[in-house]
Amino acid sequence: MDVVLLLDGRLNVERLLEYSQQVDTTSALQALGGGICANHLWDEMEGVVLVARAQPVSMLAAFGNFTPTQRSLLRGLALQINEVASKHHFIDYSTAEIAAERLAKELVRRFGVEELSRFQYTAIPRGGLIVLGMLSYLLDLSPEQIVIPEKATSAVNDEVLVVVDDCALSGVRFQQFLKKVDSAQVIFCPLFAAPELCRAIERAEPRVQACINAKDLQDIAPSRYGEAYAQWLTAHREIRGGHGYWDGITEPLTFSWCEPETRYWNHENKRFEAGWNVRPPGLCLKRRAVTANVECERREAGSHNAVILQTDGPGPLMVAERVLWTEMDSAIAVARMPESALQSSPCFRLEGTAAEMWRCVLEQGTLESAESALLEFYEVDPATLRKDLAAFVSDLVDNGILTRR
Known part of the structure; x- marks a missing residue:
């Protein structure tokens, strides 16, 4: 099980609201996630789920078992989201x-x-x-x-x-x-x-x-690649060949009628192919039409994509500030997100009793209440359960996964 952080939480909330034209962070993340799921590229992400968290920092991540191609596409998407949300120009x-x-x-x-x-x-x-x-x-x-x-x-x-x-x-x-x-x-x-x-x-x-x-339009390639810009420029010129006239990356923009197509270099097929579009569909005429068609195709195929919004339980035992988690295949996938979407993050899996402990701790908020809830489902010595549960929670707190507020 793996995770790729798409929106890393450093983005100013006002910029996120401005980009999505929503009134609150939760709605903004749902709109952004809906825009991602509306891409046909998302159909290549079988089994992948989007998880968002609005507070205390805004984050969006993809959980799944990724192929190298999927991981590369998602890392490109992460870079695009953070640049678009912070530097975009909306042309009405x-x-x-x-x-x-x-x-x-x-x-x-x-x-x-x-x-x-x-x-x-x-x-x-x-x-x-x-x-x-x-x-x-x-x-x-x-x-x-x-x-x-x-x-x-x-x-x-x-x-x-x-x-x-x-x-x-x-x-x-x-x-x-x-x-x-x-x-x-x-x-x-x-x-x-x-x-x-x-x-x-x-x-x-x-x-x-x-x-x-x-x-x-300004060229953002030098700021994107920093010290690696010269290396990128050489590689891009070789890849571009005779397609187009200029080696640069323009600052992102969207018109009321369309979001310009992005492209990525498919190393397997040795060609440029259509990349991600991330503008929330409600803000762009073409995106609204495309989204309607994609949703229709997925309904006919019996598939559905949604953004899972992570919310905090009653506490005081709660998920730590930069942690995201989701249910996957009857297990729990948990990851502590890095400070930047360009950094990797380990993702671990909780199964069986550990998964039930996780659910009860978050739903109940205290060790005592979680213990009582677990005893309703498991025939186990209360003292043994209390010891195992305390050790489980202590280990997660020590590793920055859970926190006591």
């Missing part, structure tokens, strides 16, 4: 409109109204279509200037084609789109992008006249 429609206005003004400044009126405009589906709709009003584009993506391949060669998207993270989607376009001159306009990515696209693509974004 009004914020997107302001960014679109900024993009329109920059296009007018660079090319002038008259020249812009001769350009054709298209978008990378699907988020780019929303931005193109905003831009079409801001620039007063005629219907004839707007080219649906399927027709962009037949745009006249000597006409400038403006390609719009809601964001660009590595440039892969634009790179794929550009291969289908015959236009000799292209202007790429991602609403949000790292400036280094924009310059890399301009250098790599002779047809791209300009790459203009409205808002800059």
Whole structure:
């Protein structure tokens, strides 16, 4: 039995509430866990359960018997959750409109109204279509200037084609789109992008006249990897090959309509594959639709995923501050969580009488009450039970699993 800590408790509660847009920590953890379970990647975590604790520190962990691939995926998820919850940018429609206005003004400044009126405009589906709709009003584009993506391949060669998207993270989607376009001159306009990515696209693509974004995204790879950044950069360049234009990791963002897809390198399949999305489904149109489909598929398959919320008993004997536990296969899995999600934590298993002692101690809160409850189920000498129970509790207290408050 094993455990991977996903949310390590160091995150400021206000940031967690802001990210989940919930009114209390319990609801925030349930929303975050629901977002994780809505991923198709979670279907590969057979037998794994999510356990959350709201007080005294907010923690979320996955318990199970992990394969090396599952452990790697969960560690990547832990890193993503802590970065997303602390550094995320949520772009609602009004914020997107302001960014679109900024993009329109920059296009007018660079090319002038008259020249812009001769350009054709298209978008990378699907988020780019929303931005193109905003831009079409801001620039007063005629219907004839707007080219649906399927027709962009037949745009006249000597006409400038403006390609719009809601964001660009590595440039892969634009790179794929550009291969289908015959236009000799292209202007790429991602609403949000790292400036280094924009310059890399301009250098790599002779047809791209300009790459203009409205808002800059910061590269968080140096802070994520610290002293190992140079090593990561070399490995990432080798793995990326010719996919995309830029070696960096942008700060996380989510739009009201979608959460940009994340990717991870599958060492077994030797390719990039769809990674985790962690935005609570209620805050994102695409996530709501995906979640509904996933839940429907799981109901038909007879499976169900839920977040187990750990609560304290009456005390004074209680689970220690950084301990999480759960019922698994008629046993109890218990782990004292490390200070950081990047550190490992031993997980031990309580079975039989030890598991019953654990349940009774937490339900009753005192040795005396736990002893009385156990005597109702076991025909055993009270003095022997009292001695074994006291030794059991003392050992757990000494190891920082239980505490007396």
